[in-house]
Amino acid sequence: MLTDRPVPHNRWDLLDGVPVPTPQVSVVVCHYEQPAQLARTLHALGRQTLPPHEIVVADDGSRRPPEPAPGVRVVTQPDRGFRAAAARNLGARHTTGEVLVFLDADTVPEPGFLAALTRTVARCADVLAVGRRRHADLRDLPPGGDPATAPRLSEPGWLTEGYRATRDLLDADGRSFRYVISALMALRRSLFDDLGGFDERFVGYGGEDWDLGYRAWNAGAVLVHERAAVGWHDGPDWAGRAEDRARKDLESRRLAALVPEPITRGAAPPGPVPDVLVDLDADPSTPDVARTVQALLAQTHRDLRIRALGELYPGTVQHEPWTPDQLRRARARLLVRSPLPARTVELMLREAVTHDLGEVRASGPAGEPVAILTTTRALGRGRRRATGLDPAFGRAVVRVDPLLR
Template sequence: MRQCSDHSPLRSGEVLIMRPTVSVIIPVYNSSKTLRACLEAVYAQRHPITEVIVVDDASTDDTRDIAREFPCRLLVADQNMGPAAARNRGIRASTGEMLFFLDSDCAPEPDALDNALAILRDQPDVACVHGIYALQPMFDDGPVEAYRLLHGHYWRLRNVGRVRTTLFAVCVTRRVAFTEVGLFDEKLRASEDVEFGDRLADRYATVLTDTVVCRHDDDSHLGKLLRKQFGRSQLLVPVALAERGPAGIRANGPAGLLTALLVPLSVPVVLLGPVFLPLPAFFFGLFAAADPGLLRFVLRQRGPAFAVFFYGVHLLVQLTIAAGAAVGGLRHLADRDFGPTRMAPVEPRR
């Protein structure tokens, strides 16, 4: 059986450096495909791990059996409450000074925790460090997953530095952040980390770094990807309206979303005559060129043939996000309780 590392001091010359205690918190739901690889990567971290807490959100597969193969603490929910509630339960049960959050479909590189803690040690005003997805997947499940990883890697890499947004797929946070700012909003089943980051920004800084890397098992079926994007994007407008400060990280820029809408809108114009036949292709090219950095990145990584596939899927994703955001905006107008809880702002640290 795998063993947790000890909490022990390091000596550097005459200076005694105490390694912080670290609790790993992994919310899981029907995660039998990926959990073993995730936990193996956790126990391979170079920095000592104090405890690993797996919070099962009422899985119906053999997720819990896999968790029991490891010396972790398993918490089981009676009903599915979502990742915010699962993370909150893990926080309350944990003891570490630092909390290492992982999604169950992420396998961090062995130096991920070490690198995050180095940033927290060197920058005392930073309370949260999160990382990026590797281009290589946890499991290679085909071209749709390759699209997801390329796009996910690119927009995170583009935003490396101090940010206002927190993303908890692979993230190390000081416990004091939750003590002072509060826990995740359990009303939210998506964007709960974005909402938390907006509250955190009133008091502490957040860093997105490319030195904290994980392999990710992303969506590999187009239909499932689009359904997930439609559901998640319904909270974009309510969360954005509740933000107290400047907008945080956005995976997709407004230019891309707007030019994506022009493609289907131009299709009926073709009926007016053959002269308009090139119009949808023209707007598709405009859509691909809306983010030149992304286009160059995709071409450099996978070449022109895959770029055509990439932008075909990307167009469908952008249209789905736009539709979900519109539906979510209308739901918020009809019901102001649809969205984040209106939490009182915290006083900035002095």
């Protein structure tokens, strides 16, 4: 039986010393036309120090899907282009374990991989863990061979530096989702279901793992790099290949549309998935509402969307309830009671993100609250733990001078 020791912020180091239970691990292997690579990976999964509860091969439309083997189930989907997100979701739906591990067919795990990758996940329900991806030329390696004996290829420098700079994600922040690699990743089924799985709008190579990592962080997940969980990737990282610039540009555009983190989104105008969701705490018939909306539209932080009753600003103000996509992806919700100076949202959001807070209040000269910002990160963790806004994230107050009425 799994344990669940909550930790504040991203402090997975506080789990050191907590006994590690033995989880039921379901492994989903994403595959397409890779019979030799899959044979190596399945053989390696059969030699784990923590044997998997089950293995599901999720085939993305191969002309000849893999044959089922003892202890291995094969599920398939039609070939409609590269659909790794949909394939991984399909595989997950056919599993029964309490912990999900995602592997790619071209990634061979070392014998201690599953035990190392799931040790933190088994102790805390909020953890999303990624392993260490090493690279080698495995073309001539038979099933059962040691990948460490194959010709070595360099590890991706951007990953190595990212894990080093964040101390294996202990110091993760709102951009650390870039270090979430679905080729070797683990999380509890409860967290996977809470996130809604992989987003199947990602069709074509790349982006679906970063997107899941963003939504996980945004929902209060604890990100961990399990350095001892080593998987050997057959071939170089994309940085070591002849890069298809058009494909990478498409990936960047998909991420910018769905991930409102400012550097990822860039200068693109906000669309239906904004960074901040704004509700008005005022009678829609009062004159202050129009002035409040005008002040919000003049904010220096432009990536926000306002929801209000009535017929104000058609096409600019949203009158319908927030969609599940908006609620899952926006970094914060803002309740506004009166007109705000132009930098208020920028200052409140900066305070929340810099200090990983749950709530930031903007107070006027007399201490009265004029706006309350709550982070999706604290709301998400609180939702899973039935605590409301998770108190571990803390609160802060910024002082503003409300616009004169």
